[in-house]
Amino acid sequence: QDYTGRLQKTLETLRQQQAETEDSIARIRSKKMLNRLKEIEQKTASVQKHLEEAGTFEADGPVLKLAAGIFFDYGQEVICLMSGYDERYAWFCGPYAMHWQMLKHCLEQGYARYNLYGISGEFGDDAVDSGVYAFKKGFNGEIWELPGDFEIPVDPVRYSLLRVARKLKGIRHRTS
Incomplete structure (x- = not known):
């Protein structure tokens, strides 16, 4: 409702x-004024389009759930374990607003770090998580390369038997 109200206010201003x-x-026909009129007409069309789209949001209730995350504080840092967003409203950029609010919370509460957590070690343009990497890097973060996780069998014989049994039953075992 706030969004629709702001759009209507913007539309009124543009029409004025x-x-x-x-x-x-009408008084002075100049190229500058014609360009300005064209720009205003383009903005007006854009705002009208957004107003039409906003009409479809009503079915989702008065408050849209744009993004959500699970956060933990651990020592001197806040960790974002996982987060997501509703793709229907991606153009609202909900994840940016959510993480910005959490960053401000960390500063207000005196945390030393805000950990956006888990990106893979492959950062090329064709990497699976390249968009996630770019999003997190957009907050001017640092990448901390950690060694990962390892398995050290306490009982090597039982461990080998368990792996064989899983293979025979088709149970996939998580590998690092």
Whole structure:
């Protein structure tokens, strides 16, 4: 509702600017004024499109759930264990707002670090998580390369038997 109200207010302002610009063009026809009118008309069309889209949001209730995350504080850092967003509203950029609020919370509470957590070690453009990497890097973060996790069998014989049994039953075992 707030969003729709702001769009309507913007639309009113644009219409007023358009009327003033058209009056100016009637008196003094200049290229600058014609360009300004064209720009106002483009903005007006964009705002009207957003208003139409906002009409479809009503079915989801008065408050849209744009993004969500699970956060833990651990010592001197806050960890974002996982987060996600509703793809229907991706253009609202909910994850950016959510993480920005959490960063501000960390500063207010005196935490030393905000950990966006878990990205793979492959950062090329064609990597599976390249978008996630770019998102997290956009917050001017640092990448801390950690050794990963390892398995050290306490009982090597039982461990080998367990692996064979899992293979025979088709149970996949997580590998690091």
